[in-house]
Amino acid sequence: MPSTNSLNSIFEPSSVAVVGASTNPEKTGHIILKNIVDGGFEGPVYPINPGASEILGLKAYKSLLDVPGDVDLVVIVVPAKAVPDVMRQAGKKRAGGAIIISGGFREIGNDALEREVIDIAKSFGIRVIGPNCQGVNYTASNLCASWPLITAKGRMSVISQSGTVAAALGEWAEAEGIGISACVSLGNKADVSEVDLIEYFSKDPNTGVISLYLEGTGDGRRFMEVCRNAVQRKPVVVLRPGRSSKGRKAAESHTKSIAGSYVIFQGACRQVGVTSARTVEDLYDFSKILMYAKTPRLVTDRKEPYKVAILTSSGGSGIIAVDCAEEIGIEIPGLSEEAAGRLKEVLPPHCITRNPLDLTGDTSAERYETAVRELSSSNQADAYLLIFGDPIPRASEVVSRLKKDLESRGSDAEIVVCYIGGGTLGQEEVLRMQQQGIPAFRTPERAMRAIGALAGKF
Amino acid sequence: MPSTNSLNSIFEPSSVAVVGASTNPEKTGHIILKNIVDGGFEGPVYPINPGASEILGLKAYKSLLDVPGDVDLVVIVVPAKAVPDVMRQAGKKRAGGAIIISGGFREIGNDALEREVIDIAKSFGIRVIGPNCQGVNYTASNLCASWPLITAKGRMSVISQSGTVAAALGEWAEAEGIGISACVSLGNKADVSEVDLIEYFSKDPNTGVISLYLEGTGDGRRFMEVCRNAVQRKPVVVLRPGRSSKGRKAAESHTKSIAGSYVIFQGACRQVGVTSARTVEDLYDFSKILMYAKTPRLVTDRKEPYKVAILTSSGGSGIIAVDCAEEIGIEIPGLSEEAAGRLKEVLPPHCITRNPLDLTGDTSAERYETAVRELSSSNQADAYLLIFGDPIPRASEVVSRLKKDLESRGSDAEIVVCYIGGGTLGQEEVLRMQQQGIPAFRTPERAMRAIGALAGKF
Numbered sequence: 017m018p019s020t021n022s023l024n025s026i027f028e029p030s031s032v033a034v035v036g037a038s039t040n041p042e043k044t045g046h047i048i049l050k051n052i053v054d055g056g057f058e059g060p061v062y063p064i065n066p067g068a069s070e071i072l073g074l075k076a077y078k079s080l081l082d083v084p085g086d087v088d089l090v091v092i093v094v095p096a097k098a099v100p101d102v103m104r105q106a107g108k109k110r111a112g113g114a115i116i117i118s119g120g121f122r123e124i125g126n127d128a129l130e131r132e133v134i135d136i137a138k139s140f141g142i143r144v145i146g147p148n149c150q151g152v153n154y155t156a157s158n159l160c161a162s163w164p165l166i167t168a169k170g171r172m173s174v175i176s177q178s179g180t181v182a183a184a185l186g187e188w189a190e191a192e193g194i195g196i197s198a199c200v201s202l203g204n205k206a207d208v209s210e211v212d213l214i215e216y217f218s219k220d221p222n223t224g225v226i227s228l229y230l231e232g233t234g235d236g237r238r239f240m241e242v243c244r245n246a247v248q249r250k251p252v253v254v255l256r257p258g259r260s261s262k263g264r265k266a267a268e269s270h271t272k273s274i275a276g277s278y279v280i281f282q283g284a285c286r287q288v289g290v291t292s293a294r295t296v297e298d299l300y301d302f303s304k305i306l307m308y309a310k311t312p313r314l315v316t317d318r319k320e321p322y323k324v325a326i327l328t329s330s331g332g333s334g335i336i337a338v339d340c341a342e343e344i345g346i347e348i349p350g351l352s353e354e355a356a357g358r359l360k361e362v363l364p365p366h367c368i369t370r371n372p373l374d375l376t377g378d379t380s381a382e383r384y385e386t387a388v389r390e391l392s393s394s395n396q397a398d399a400y401l402l403i404f405g406d407p408i409p410r411a412s413e414v415v416s417r418l419k420k421d422l423e424s425r426g427s428d429a430e431i432v433v434c435y436i437g438g439g440t441l442g443q444e445e446v447l448r449m450q451q452q453g454i455p456a457f458r459t460p461e462r463a464m465r466a467i468g469a470l471a472g473k474f
Numbered sequence: 475m476p477s478t479n480s481l482n483s484i485f486e487p488s489s490v491a492v493v494g495a496s497t498n499p500e501k502t503g504h505i506i507l508k509n510i511v512d513g514g515f516e517g518p519v520y521p522i523n524p525g526a527s528e529i530l531g532l533k534a535y536k537s538l539l540d541v542p543g544d545v546d547l548v549v550i551v552v553p554a555k556a557v558p559d560v561m562r563q564a565g566k567k568r569a570g571g572a573i574i575i576s577g578g579f580r581e582i583g584n585d586a587l588e589r590e591v592i593d594i595a596k597s598f599g600i601r602v603i604g605p606n607c608q609g610v611n612y613t614a615s616n617l618c619a620s621w622p623l624i625t626a627k628g629r630m631s632v633i634s635q636s637g638t639v640a641a642a643l644g645e646w647a648e649a650e651g652i653g654i655s656a657c658v659s660l661g662n663k664a665d666v667s668e669v670d671l672i673e674y675f676s677k678d679p680n681t682g683v684i685s686l687y688l689e690g691t692g693d694g695r696r697f698m699e700v701c702r703n704a705v706q707r708k709p710v711v712v713l714r715p716g717r718s719s720k721g722r723k724a725a726e727s728h729t730k731s732i733a734g735s736y737v738i739f740q741g742a743c744r745q746v747g748v749t750s751a752r753t754v755e756d757l758y759d760f761s762k763i764l765m766y767a768k769t770p771r772l773v774t775d776r777k778e779p780y781k782v783a784i785l786t787s788s789g790g791s792g793i794i795a796v797d798c799a800e801e802i803g804i805e806i807p808g809l810s811e812e813a814a815g816r817l818k819e820v821l822p823p824h825c826i827t828r829n830p831l832d833l834t835g836d837t838s839a840e841r842y843e844t845a846v847r848e849l850s851s852s853n854q855a856d857a858y859l860l861i862f863g864d865p866i867p868r869a870s871e872v873v874s875r876l877k878k879d880l881e882s883r884g885s886d887a888e889i890v891v892c893y894i895g896g897g898t899l900g901q902e903e904v905l906r907m908q909q910q911g912i913p914a915f916r917t918p919e920r921a922m923r924a925i926g927a928l929a930g931k932f
Contacts (some may be wrong), residue, residue, distance in 0.1 A: 041821060119834075124824050150835070164865070166896045178790025179835060180863030184917075186897040229790060257793040260800030266830060270789035295919045296794065296894070313544075331728035332636025332687060335715040336754065342718030366582050372724060377608070405638030407622070436754070437642040439622045459642075461753045 022143050023208065023216045025112025027154040027198070029089035030059050032161065033080055033109075035102050036093030036118075037063030037071050044117060045093040046071070046357035047089035047163050048151060055153075055160035055167055080105040089113045090142075091151065091161045096120030099147070101133050107140030115161055116147035116401075122204050123148050134206045148205025150179025153186065155196055156222040162199060170195025171215045171224030172303050175210050176269075177202050181255070183228040185300050193447035194304060197222045198394055209234055211242050227299055228254040228371055231267040233277060240288050247289040251306035253469070254290055255299040257283055288330035292474050301462050302469035305455045310428055321347040322471035324464075325397040327387055329379045330405025333436055333460045334372030337401060340464040344473050348372070362386050377406060381414040388418050392427060396470065399430040403460060407441040409445055412448035419454060430470060432456075434463035480601050481666065481674045483570025485612045485656070486817050487547035488517050490619065491538055491567075493560050494551030494576075495521030495529050502575060503551040504529070505621050506609060510549075513611075513618035513625055520545065538563040545570045548600075549609065549619045554578030557605070558590050565598030573619055574605035580662050581606050607661025608637025611644065614680040618923040620657060628653025629682030630761050631675045633668050635660050635728075639713070640686040641768060643758050651905035652762060655680045667692055669700050676704035683765035685757055686712040689725040698746050709764035711927070713751040716740055750932050759920050760927035763913045767928055768886055779805040780929035782922075783855040784830035785845055787837045788863025791894055791918045792830030795859060799924040802931050806830070813852055820844050832922055834863060839872040846876050850885060857888040857925055861918060865899040870906035876910055888928060890914075892921035 032052060038045035049063055053072055062083045063076040070076055077083050080090065087109040092102050096118050106114055114137065117191040121130035134205045137144045145152055151162030155169040164183055168190040176182035179201040197220070200213055210230055217223040226246060229364045233239040246252050258264035259278045285292050291306065324346055328334040330471065341348050348371050351359070363383065366398065368374035373385050373391075384402055391397065400418075404411050411433075419431050433449055433456040435442045446456040457463035468474055477785055492511060496503035507521055511530055520541045521534040535541050538548065538560065544568040551559055554576050564572055572595060581586035581907055583768055588605065588696065595602045603610055604811055609620030613627040622641055626648040634640035637659040644657045655678070675681040684704060691697040703712050717736045718720035743750050749764065751757040782804055786792040799806050807827050809817070814827045826832035831839050831849075849855065858876075862869050869891075877889050891907055891914040893900045904914040915921035926932055 019778075034503070104540075119836075120822065164895070176790075178788055180788035180895050181790050181794075183864075187897060211562055211918075231790065231793065257797050258792070259797045262800055262806055263793050263797035266789075266793040266828070268797050269828060270793060270832065295798075296917045297919070326601055330636055330638035332639050332689065334687065335721050335724040335728060336639075338724050339715050339717045339721035342720055366577065368727060370724070370727060374728065378577075384509075405636075406641075437622070437638050437645055439645060455661060459754045461755070 022112060022141070023212065025088050026115065026143060026145060026152060027159070028157050029113060029159070031062070031085070031087055032057060032059065032089045032091060032159070033062040033064055033083060033087045034091045034093065035064040035080060037065050037076065039065070039068050039071055042247055048091060048093060048117065048161055051160040051163055051165040054165055056158040058158060080109050081365050083109065084227055087111050089115070089161070092116045094118060096129055096147070100136055100401065103133055103136040103142065106142060107136065111142055111258070113143050115145045115149070115151050116203070117151055119148040120433045121147045122206070130204065130206050137207060144207035145200065146203035150182065151197040152201070153196070155198070159417045162201065166190050166196060166199065168193070168195030168449050169365040170197060170225055171222065171307055172196045173198040173220070173223040173225070174227045175200050175202065175217070178229050181296060184296065185227060188300055192258050192450055194450045197224070205234070211235065211239050211424070212451035214242050214246050214252065218249050219338065223250065225250055225303045226252045227303040228252065230254055230256050230259060231270060234285070236276065239268060240284050243285070243290050244288040250350070252290045253293055253299060253302045253306065254285060255293040255296065291469050297462065298465065301457060301466045302474065305432065305470055308453050308455045309430055316358040322398050323347045323396065324399045324401055324467060325391055325395060326401045326403065327375060327384055328372050328405065329375050329377055330402035330403060330436065331368070331374045333403045333434065334374060335401070336387050337403065337434070337460040337464050338372060340461045344465065344468040346464065346468060346471055355391065359387060359390055362390055371445055379408065381408050381410040385414045385418055391415065392422060392429065397468065400431055401434060401463055401467065403436065404435040404438060404442070404445070405436055407438045409441070411435070412445045412452070415454055416452045419452070432463055433451060434458070434468055436460065480570060480599065481670065483546050484573065484601060484603060484610060484616070486615050487617070489543070489545055490515060490517065490547045490549060490617070491520040491522055491541060491545045492549045492551065493522040493538060495523050495534065497523070497526050497529055497564070500506045501507040502758045506549060506551060506575065509618040509621055509623040512623055514600065514616040516616060537568050539566065545569050547573070550574045550576055552576060554560065554584065554605070555703050558567065558587070558594055561591055561594040561600065562765060564600060565594065565769060569600055571601050573607070574611050574661070575607060575609055577606040579605045580664070588662065588664050591635040595665060602665035603658065604661035608640065608659035610659070611654070611657040613656070613727060620659065623673055624648050624654060624657065626651070626653030627652060628655060629680065629794065630654045630685055631656040631678070631681040631683070632685045633675070634687040634688050635673045635689045642754065643685060646758055650908055652908045655682070663692065669693065669697050672700050672704050672710065672826050676689060676707050681708065683708055683761045684710045685761040686710065687757065688712055688714050689716060689728060694734065694742070698742050700742070700745040701748050702809055706831050709749060709804060711749045711751055711757060711760045711764065712743060713754065749927050752932070756921065756923065756932070759915060759924045760932065763890065763924040763928055766913045767888055781805045781807050781854065782857045782859055782925060783849055784859045784861065785833060785842055786830050786861035786863065787833050787835055787866065788861060788894065789832045791861045791863050792832060795861065795892070795918040795922050798919045802926040804922065804926060804929055804931070813849065817848055819847060820848055837866065838868050839868040843872045843876055847879070855887055857890055857928065859890050859892060859921055859925065861894065862896060862900070862903070863894055865896045869893070870903045870910070872921070873907055873912055877910070890921055890925055892916070892918050894918065
């Protein structure tokens with residue numbers, strides 16, 4: 017097997033050709049070319065189309081062989097039966113990588129055609145993503161050989177057997193201001209598998225968290241080995257459907273592979289330190305919080321409970337968070353009499369000095385600051401959950417100051433935000449906080465579940 | 475007890491005074507006045523402020539007694555100790571309703587002051603919302619005596635012991651194009667309780683669903699009686715925190731009332747046909763689907779399983795939906811050989827003719843139409859879940875046609891949409907679908923849980 021270094025031609029190619037580039041804006045062969053161009057890829061881009069002289073302002077070539085000079089990455093969008101010839105041409109052009117979008121291979125029973133394509137690729141040393149996939153987006157190279165077009169740079173790398181799940185995560189990350197490092201749609205995994213990609217991204221300086229949607233793994237033992245190493249460098253989160261018997265059958269039908277037991281898979285994940293998501297929202301939320309965390313998953317070995325102090329402007333939201341915490345085994349410790357007394361001295365009398373600490377609806381952002389500083393001087397909370405339930409001006413500034421303050425005092429405590437409601441200001445503040453590395457969630461339950469991921473509960 | 479008809483002065487007042495209206499844009503007394511004006515309330519609006527001659531272009535009065543003519547609704551934002559006098563003035567002006575935003579009553583131990591206020595109100599026949607609340611929004615009257623300003627008219631009426639939860643639901647409903655009929659923040663419930671409001675909204679032609687966030691109910695027996703009647707007319711959904719022992723203590727501390735047992739409450743809800751939400755997202759999602767449903771909660775009595783046919787462009791999303799369905803007891807029945815055969819005749823060969831029916835990533839909106847028409851000609855599905863996993867043009871048109879088609883054939887089957895990903899087009903399509911009465915969700919799990927609410931599983 018070639019070293020994973022050779023994936024460089026896929027993620028950091030010096031040039032890209034799109035074979036099957038189309039002039040019709042509704043065709044995938046047009047959309048991908050457009051996304052590569054609009055995404056700002058800086059190397060040469062070659063549309064290949066025997067019937068066009070120019071597409072999207074770029075000179076088009078009749079075949080790969082007509083391109084002057086080398087082609088590093090070949091993106092293939094032609095019908096399946098034409099793919100072997102394209103791969104041979106790619107070999108002659110000394111390509112290092114191919115992304116085969118085209119379907120019509122193993123997923124509909126054409127195993128021989130798929131084998132032929134991979135044999136050609138191997139003979140030329142070309143690494144292949146797909147076939148039957150939604151492509152690759154790697155923002156550090158401004159390379160969106162996929163759809164939708166996502167350009168917001170971040171540190172989340174998504175590897176997915178569902179193009180849609182990958183696209184959804186990318187869209188959410190872009191909308192929320194956290195961006196992505198990569199989105200890779202695996203397709204049939206005829207050559208490059210999730211294991212190769214986990215290994216690659218674990219060493220990739222642009223990746224801060226690896227987020228997986230997987231319906232099954234080919235080599236479970238190697239998957240676990242690679243994950244065990246990867247989590248030493250950065251968190252790995254996985255959503256694996258097929259928990260139910262019918263879900264498992266549907267997964268096997270989708271990927272034409274053996275899904276294996278969900279329970280065994282989940283147990284193995286826990287053992288090697290991989291975080292298990294239960295829903296698509298979990299996958300996104302857990303990735304987000306672990307990416308920003310100071311101590312991702314380091315708490316799994318410890319015996320003491322994970323303790324959270326909740327500060328809220330909304331009494332109801334605090335209660336909802338407490339319910340959720342108890343259900344997942346997070347402790348919301350009561351305040352000592354002494355701590356409550358000191359808080360009473362610095363807060364207005366109508367605040368309820370318990371945990372959750374109810375700063376009430378008239379709170380300023382600064383009241384959170386006063387309270388966290390007071391609490392953190394004695395309290396041993398592992399995380400502070402700050403719930404904002406109204407448009408509270410300057411919340412992002414205060415939260416950012418608090419984060420730096422805790423860090424400067426050598427505290428490992430995490431700051432997590434729930435901004436529920438708050439209208440347009442709330443949305444803008446969530447964006448600002450996340451751009452400063454503070455994870456922010458839109459409901460108390462999602463915030464607390466994410467804290468559960470921090471605490472190693474999933 | 476006065477008849478609930480007298481709540482008309484609160485929801486459909488002929489005139490409104492804001493006592494404590496402020497010229498300072500950061501003060502609640504300014505924000506509420508501004509929201510009443512910007513919301514488009516058509517009757518006279520009187521700012522009351524002894525130190526101002528004009529606020530927001532409206533003539534201000536020194537006291538309620540200076541207002542020429544009657545005042546129907548009085549919104550009160552002055553300090554607690556001044557409220558009894560304001561109420562006496564409101565009585566002299568023959569007001570029918572008062573919304574007391576001001577805090578400083580029972581919630582901080584000032585029980586006597588609260589009793590005094592209510593005694594005055596009763597002596598004049600004034601119904602009171604609050605005190606210590608976030609006000610009332612009733613869109614049919616263009617009356618937003620609350621915050622944030624939400625003007626999108628819809629059929630969801632929210633009754634909440636948390637102003638923040640109410641505001642969040644309102645904001646989501648506005649952003650998603652479904653709007654609200656009402657948002658009422660209960661506060662201390664010194665006079666008007668959730669029970670009065672459930673009764674009122676159950677008879678309100680503008681309300682299609684009643685959505686409750688409740689930390690405790692004063693009179694459990696009457697609550698259940700009123701709910702039993704209300705659900706004959708429209709669905710009722712409740713989120714009640716305090717499931718855990720610490721959550722229950724926090725709830726009692728927040729509302730200064732006995733929360734009671736969650737298990738007993740939930741059992742009673744199930745018995746009278748009230749739907750129980752577990753999270754804030756549930757509360758919103760369940761309200762949305764039940765509001766649009768043809769047969770809300772009518773299925774609780776039946777013995778047969780609730781059956782869903784899933785059609786998807788995204789194989790992965792279909793599998794995720796199946797897992798979620800099995801966990802909540804929804805059946806995803808396999809296709810008969812005959813049905814599969816007929817589908818194969820009308821669909822391209824690469825579609826996977828099972829349930830979930832995988833129309834694959836290259837699907838058009840029209841392929842969903844073909845498939846649902848074929849399936850519904852024989853299949854006995856209670857609901858069709860249509861999952862769109864890419865920007866698919868014309869999806870909202872097709873879904874709307876399908877809905878009408880099913881209705882014209884006398885079918886009770888529901889159409890539910892999950893639009894995951896799809897970028898800007900996806901968001902616009904979700905808006906369009908919901909404006910046509912088709913509930914649309916952004917993840918497969920949320921769509922399937924909502925179907926669970928339809929099926930009486932919660």
